[in-house]
Amino acid sequence: MNLIVARLIAQRLALGLLLLFAVSILIFVGTMMLPGDVAQAILGQSATDQAVANLRAELGLNDPAWMRYLDWLGGILTGDLGTSLSNGQSIADSLLGRAGNTFFLAFWTALIAVPMAILLGLLAVRYQNRWPDRVISGATLTTISLPDFFIGYLLIYFVAVKLGWFPSVSTVYDGMPFVERMRAIALPAFTLTLIILAHMMRMTRAAILNVMQSAYIETAELKGLGGLKIIWRHAFPNSVAPVINVVMINLAFLVVGVVVIEVIFVYPGMGQYLIDHVAKRDVPVVQACGLIFATVYIGLNLIADVVSILSNPRLRHPK
Amino acid sequence: MSNELNFLTEQARRGRLSRRDFLGRAMALGMALPFASSVFAEAVSGTPIKGGLLKAGMQGGSSTDSLDPASWTSQVQFMFGKSWGECLTNVAPNGDLVPRLAEEVSSSADAKTWTFKLRQGVLFHNGQEMTAADVVATLERHSDEASESGALGIMRGLADIRTNGKYEVVVTTTEANADLPYLFSDYHLMIQPNGGKDAPDAGIGTGPYKVTEFEPGVRHSAERFEDYWNLDEWGHAAEIEITVINDPTARMAALQSGQVHMINRVEPRVVDMVKRLANIEVHNVSGPAHYCFPMHCDTAPFSNNDLRMALKLAMNREDMVERILRGYGSVGNDFPINGAYPLAPTDIPQREFDPDQARFLYERSGHSGPVVLRTSDVAFPGAVDAAQLYQQTCAQAGINLEIVRSPGDGYWSDVWNKEPFCASYWSGRPTQDQMYSTGYVSGADWNDTRFFNEQFDQLAVQARGELDQGKRALMYHDMAMILRDEGGLLLPMFNDYIEAHNNQVQGWVDHPQFEMMSGFALSRCWLSA
Numbered sequence: 001m002n003l004i005v006a007r008l009i010a011q012r013l014a015l016g017l018l019l020l021f022a023v024s025i026l027i028f029v030g031t032m033m034l035p036g037d038v039a040q041a042i043l044g045q046s047a048t049d050q051a052v053a054n055l056r057a058e059l060g061l062n063d064p065a066w067m068r069y070l071d072w073l074g075g076i077l078t079g080d081l082g083t084s085l086s087n088g089q090s091i092a093d094s095l096l097g098r099a100g101n102t103f104f105l106a107f108w109t110a111l112i113a114v115p116m117a118i119l120l121g122l123l124a125v126r127y128q129n130r131w132p133d134r135v136i137s138g139a140t141l142t143t144i145s146l147p148d149f150f151i152g153y154l155l156i157y158f159v160a161v162k163l164g165w166f167p168s169v170s171t172v173y174d175g176m177p178f179v180e181r182m183r184a185i186a187l188p189a190f191t192l193t194l195i196i197l198a199h200m201m202r203m204t205r206a207a208i209l210n211v212m213q214s215a216y217i218e219t220a221e222l223k224g225l226g227g228l229k230i231i232w233r234h235a236f237p238n239s240v241a242p243v244i245n246v247v248m249i250n251l252a253f254l255v256v257g258v259v260v261i262e263v264i265f266v267y268p269g270m271g272q273y274l275i276d277h278v279a280k281r282d283v284p285v286v287q288a289c290g291l292i293f294a295t296v297y298i299g300l301n302l303i304a305d306v307v308s309i310l311s312n313p314r315l316r317h318p319k
Numbered sequence: 320m321s322n323e324l325n326f327l328t329e330q331a332r333r334g335r336l337s338r339r340d341f342l343g344r345a346m347a348l349g350m351a352l353p354f355a356s357s358v359f360a361e362a363v364s365g366t367p368i369k370g371g372l373l374k375a376g377m378q379g380g381s382s383t384d385s386l387d388p389a390s391w392t393s394q395v396q397f398m399f400g401k402s403w404g405e406c407l408t409n410v411a412p413n414g415d416l417v418p419r420l421a422e423e424v425s426s427s428a429d430a431k432t433w434t435f436k437l438r439q440g441v442l443f444h445n446g447q448e449m450t451a452a453d454v455v456a457t458l459e460r461h462s463d464e465a466s467e468s469g470a471l472g473i474m475r476g477l478a479d480i481r482t483n484g485k486y487e488v489v490v491t492t493t494e495a496n497a498d499l500p501y502l503f504s505d506y507h508l509m510i511q512p513n514g515g516k517d518a519p520d521a522g523i524g525t526g527p528y529k530v531t532e533f534e535p536g537v538r539h540s541a542e543r544f545e546d547y548w549n550l551d552e553w554g555h556a557a558e559i560e561i562t563v564i565n566d567p568t569a570r571m572a573a574l575q576s577g578q579v580h581m582i583n584r585v586e587p588r589v590v591d592m593v594k595r596l597a598n599i600e601v602h603n604v605s606g607p608a609h610y611c612f613p614m615h616c617d618t619a620p621f622s623n624n625d626l627r628m629a630l631k632l633a634m635n636r637e638d639m640v641e642r643i644l645r646g647y648g649s650v651g652n653d654f655p656i657n658g659a660y661p662l663a664p665t666d667i668p669q670r671e672f673d674p675d676q677a678r679f680l681y682e683r684s685g686h687s688g689p690v691v692l693r694t695s696d697v698a699f700p701g702a703v704d705a706a707q708l709y710q711q712t713c714a715q716a717g718i719n720l721e722i723v724r725s726p727g728d729g730y731w732s733d734v735w736n737k738e739p740f741c742a743s744y745w746s747g748r749p750t751q752d753q754m755y756s757t758g759y760v761s762g763a764d765w766n767d768t769r770f771f772n773e774q775f776d777q778l779a780v781q782a783r784g785e786l787d788q789g790k791r792a793l794m795y796h797d798m799a800m801i802l803r804d805e806g807g808l809l810l811p812m813f814n815d816y817i818e819a820h821n822n823q824v825q826g827w828v829d830h831p832q833f834e835m836m837s838g839f840a841l842s843r844c845w846l847s848a
Contacts, residue, residue, distance in 0.1 A: 040732035048764045051467045058467075086383035087390070087535060088520070094382070094535075156572045168572040169376070169579070171538050171562050266564050266573075268537040276382040276536055279728070 005309060012305050016298045020291070027290040028069050031283045037061075038085060038281035059085050072284060081288045086280045091288050095273070099292060101172055102269040105185050105192070106254035113193040114200065114247055121204025121243075122236065125212065126227050137205075140198035152191045152264040159187060170265040188265040192258060196250040203246040207239035214238075241308040248304035256293040365825055371846040373556035373824075375835070376570050376579035380563030382536035387519040388509045389461060389468035394583060394834055397506040399539045399561055401838040403444070404509030404524030407435055407454065408500050410749050410837070412830045414661040416500055420449065420510055420525065421488075430495040430784050435503075437486040442546045443512050444529045451482035456514025458490070461507060470507035472757055472764045495784025497791070498750045505749075506838065527554030527842050538562050555826070555845035574599065574819060580846070581820035583834050587645035590817060598822045603647050603815040604829040607659040607747025607754070610643070610699040610814055611651070612692065612709075614807040615739040615769040624805060625684035631670060631809050632677035633716040634709060639811045642708060643701040647817055651810035654799040655758065659831040660751050662788060664796040667803065677716035689721035693734050697727035698742035699814070706742060736767045743767065744814075749832060751795050752783050759802060768807030775801045823847050 039055040056062060075082050081091040120140070124133045143151065160168035166186040176184070211217065212235055220230045259271030270289055277285040380395035388404065391397050407421040418424065423436040441449040460466060462474035479491040492499060509524050522530035527550070528541035540560040547554055562579060564570040570582045571589065575596065585593060585601060594601050614621040614630065621627055636650040649657065652670055656663050690713075694706040706722045713720040725734045725741075735743050748754040757763055760779050761771045775798055782794040802808060816834040820827060826844045830837040836844075 037729075037732050048472055050464060051469075051471055054465055055467050084383065087385035089385075089535075097534075098382075153568060156569070161572055161575045164576060167578055168569065168576050169562060169564065173532070173534065173538060263566050264569050266562065266566070266569055268534070272536070273382045279381070280383045282383060 008309055009306055012302050016302050019298055020294055023294040024073065024287065024291055025069075027287055027294075028065075028072075028283070031278075031281070031286050032065055038283070068283075072287060076288075076291070082284045084277070084285050085282045086277065086285075091285055095270070095285070095288055095292070097174070098268060098270045098273045101267065102255055102258075102271070104172075104181075105188060105258075105267065105269060106251065108182075108185060109189045109192045109196075109254055110251055112189065113196050113250075116193070117197050117200035117247075118204050118243070120197070121201045121208065122228070122231055124201070124205045125208045125231055125235075128209070136201065140201050143194040144198035148191065148195050149260050149264055151194055152188075152261060155187050155191055156264070168265070170267040172268065185267070188258075188261050188267055191261055191265075192254060196253065200243070200246050200250055204239075204243050207242045208235045211235045211239045237311070240311045244307045244311075245301075245304045248300040252297045252300045255296045367552075367555045367826060367845045368848055369555055369845070370557045372558045372560060373841055373844065373846055374560045374562065374579040374581075375841055376562050376564040376573045376582045377835075378563075378565050378567070378570060378584040380536045380561070380565070384535040385520050386522040386530070386533055387515070388507050388511070389466060389470070389515075389519060391469060391507060394838070395539070395561060395563055397833075398835055398838040398841065399541075400506055400509055400524075401526070402528040402541055402559060402842045403522060403526040403530050404511070405526050406505065406508050406510070407503040410501065410504050410832055412828055412832075412837075414659075414831075416504070419504075420454070421500075421503075424500045426497075426499075426786075428786075430497045430499075430786055431492050433490045433492070433499050434483070435488045435490070435500075437488065438548065439486055441525050441548050443525055444523045444544055445512060447512055449510060449512075449525050450485050451488045453512055453514060454488045454510055455480050455482050456516055457508060457510050458488075458514070460514040460516055460519075468507055470505050473502045473505060473753065494780060496752075497783060497786050498752045501750045502753065528559055531558075536563050553842050555843075556841070559841040561841070571819075574821060577821065580824050581818065581835070581840055581844070583816070583818045585817040585819050587647045587817060590645070590647065593819060599819055600822065600824075600827075601817065601819045602827065602829055603817045604831055604834070605649060605657070605659065605813060605815050606831045606833065607655075607657060608745065608814050608816070609651055609655060609657075609747070609810055610702070610705070610742070610744050610812050611655075612740065612809040612811075613735075613743055613767040614809060616807040617769040617771070618739040620684070620686040620690065621739050621807060623684045623686065625680045626686050626690075627807060627809075628804075629677045629681035629684060629716065629718060630690070630713070632673045632680065633713045633718055634809060634811050635672040635712045636670070636811045637672070638708065638712075639705060643705045644812060644814055647815040649813045649815075651812050652803060653806065653808055653810050654802040655745060655747075655754050655808065655810060656751050656795070656799055657813050659747065660754070662751060662792040662795055664792070664799045667796070667799055670803070672712065674712065674716040677718065681716060681718050689719045691721045691723055691740060693723045693725050693738045693741040695725045695727050695730045695734065695742065697730050698735075699744040702742040705811075736765060746833070751798075752779065755779050755798065756783075759806070759808075770802070770806050770808075772801060772805065820844075 038059065038061055039052045060068065072082065081095065083089065084091055084094070120136050124136045127133045156168040159165050167184055168187065170184045170188050172181050172184050208231060217230060217235060220234050258269065259275060261267065262269045262271045270292070274286065274289040377395045377398065379393040384396055388400055391400060405420050407419060408424065409417045409419045411417045420438055420441060421435040422438045424433065426433045437451060437454065443449055458474070458477070458480045461468040461470045462477055476492045476494065476496060477490060478493045481489055483489050490499065512523055522533060527544055527547045529544045530541050532538060532540040538560065540558065542558045543554045564573055567584065567586045571585070571593065573579045574582045590601055593599055614627055616622060631653055640646065640648050640650055650669065652667060692706055694702045696703060703724060710720045710722055734741050745758070748757060756779060758765050758767060759770055760776050778794050778798045782791050782798070785791045785794065818834060823846050824844050825847050827840070828836060
């Protein structure tokens with residue numbers, strides 16, 4: 001059994017690496033296709049031709065594209081992300097801080113949102129088509145139907161401006177006390193929770209309801225087991241696979257897709273960092289960010305696959 | 320003081336009463352002139368209070384920013400820069416030149432040799448004394464053809480820069496330039512130790528604040544430099560901080576909830592609502608910044624002056640100011656100068672919307688088919704709407720205007736200064752000469768209207784070297800007339816800077832040159848007790 005599982009996992013890993021390589025080429029080609037010129041974009045509207053020409057030469061933009069790509073790939077493999085074209089800072093240093101912030105926010109949001117979504121899903125199944133189910137479904141569907149920036153603005157207006165409970169500007173920095181930091185991320189974390197809750201909760205509810213039709217659930221009911229116990233002990237373990245997939249997609253979203261929330265709450269995460277550098281055609285930084293995003297996305301989906309495999313007895317105990 | 324006088328004082332403090340109005344009304348209440356005058360001065364400036372953390376939330380920062388003054392293009396960069404660095408000269412809110420690191424400026428009679436006498440005993444944040452060698456090195460660094468400095472364009476006319484003793488710098492120019500001391504107030508030309516040749520982005524200057532944190536595009540903070548040479552007038556807050564908040568709604572929320580004390584770029588559509596808030600003051604300051612539509616005078620069909628004039632007459636300027644700027648601006652007259660400039664011409668007739676005359680000239684130009692105008696959201700806020708409004712008024716004159724909307728990415732490299740007719744903006748320059756010589760003389764770096772006019776060029780050179788202000792003003796008047804009637808610039812509106820602060824902030828003085836008191840808001844304002 002272990003051998004088969006190990007082989008499956010190895011296969012997934014290899015596929016993931018291949019995907020990453022393909023993604024790096026895609027990002028590179030994509031940045032090449034952007035309109036405009038790096039040097040011009042860095043120097044802005046008021047750049048002189050001479051300054052643009054000087055900068056182009058200094059940045060090595062006159063080398064062919066494939067050479068620059070190979071240089072960069074070599075650097076990555078030896079752990080060197082290079083320096084930013086636009087402000088000359090080391091990419092590894094500045095990106096590390098930004099990535100740390102992104103993961104910090106994602107971690108605390110996930111810690112609240114995932115257990116809450118699953119719990120609400122279980123409750124919705126237990127009280128299916130009765131008022132708790134309707135309230136949970138209605139509320140979560142409302143929050144997912146509203147655009148994320150709108151929820152953010154509503155919270156800023158009521159919680160930050162009117163009540164003054166939490167700050168509307170979530171700037172965090174090195175050396176900020178932990179409690180301050182938690183206060184700063186309260187509003188963005190809450191907004192993100194509202195956004196991702198519905199998706200995970202609906203999937204939990206649907207997956208469990210699917211299993212609830214099975215004969216063995218009927219047996220458990222006839223045995224006289226309580227409603228929640230049947231759901232938790234017998235139905236939920238058999239519906240983990242689809243739920244874990246949705247959870248992982250949402251976790252990936254928390255890392256790679258929250259740029260709007262970052263802008264609204266002025267949170268110094270990776271999304272804003274990436275956008276700034278796309279605007280300046282800062283290819284090395286865009287590539288580095290893209291690669292990190294791709295790694296997170298592929299990695300989380302890998303975990304989802306592995307957990308699904310492990311949770312499926314037919315895969316764990318092949319004939 | 321009576322209640323009415325208290326009210327007047329408060330109005331004056333908020334900048335809603337001019338000195339003249341205040342004195343007039345105060346005297347009507349029976350106050351003697353000298354006393355009224357001093358009450359006004361106190362109400363406007365008050366006694367600065369030292370200490371506290373003064374915070375600004377600003378649009379215009381990016382994670383790609385650097386502390387190297389040569390690379391600065393946006394307001395967050397130069398606002399922070401003007402807190403830690405200093406130039407040789409400053410421009411006062413009334414347009415006068417005031418000394419800063421240079422104590423005295425004098426020129427030879429032909430305005431070609433300029434002597435800058437430096438203030439003695441000024442220290443850099445690293446403890447070194449600022450000397451003539453640092454100034455020369457700074458000017459050299461920015462005038463090097465291989466530099467990427469944003470000030471390279473204005474440094475081209477310098478023939479020689481040298482020290483004369485430890486505290487004197489002598490600059491000679493290739494041709495006469497009466498405006499040279501104004502050019503040295505450019506924010507790129509912050510004096511750095513050894514001109515920043517060793518470490519351009521070290522953030523070490525002679526300014527009232529020392530850099531403590533620099534996180535590009537996120538947060539910049541600084542603390543007072545206790546050895547600063549003029550702590551009476553500058554550097555009141557103990558610490559300052561700029562948070563980059565690019566989203567306008569988030570910026571306003573941060574101001575309302577008290578997380579920052581001042582913000583820039585308030586959106587015109589919310590100004591009326593914000594003015595109703597008790598603890599917030601909004602300032603709209605008319606400056607030299609403008610929104611415009613440059614046409615290339617050397618490209619058909621815009622090479623025909625009748626067509627250019629038809630397009631200028633088909634613009635409803637009042638409507639533009641009303642709808643695009645929501646009233647926070649003033650109409651333009653097809654030359655890039657307004658009252659924010661010293662020696663601005665005042666008696667030039669305003670060009671009005673005249674569809675009949677436009678139709679006549681358009682038909683006389685013999686052009687047929689659509690006229691293509693390129694626009695984009697990044698050209699200026701509301702540029703796409705402005706183009707559509709303009710399309711309507713062009714239609715009234717029988718001109719078929721075709722709008723091509725270009726993506727914001729790459730607009731400044733692929734469309735502006737490349738396509739013959741597009742939407743654009745200028746933030747203005749400190750002097751008329753600088754504005755004309757960067758954008759409108761034949762050899763200008765950014766001659767975005769491809770305007771080549773010998774008479775105009777000659778006037779520009781003459782005016783630059785003329786030390787008699789009366790004669791100079793006449794020349795500028797003639798230049799404005801030439802550009803207005805023959806040039807390729809369609810300039811419908813000058814946009815105001817709109818900024819706001821809460822009532823803890825004291826000492827605010829509107830500055831027409833640039834936003835946020837020309838970038839000095841953090842180093843000149845203080846927090847009320």
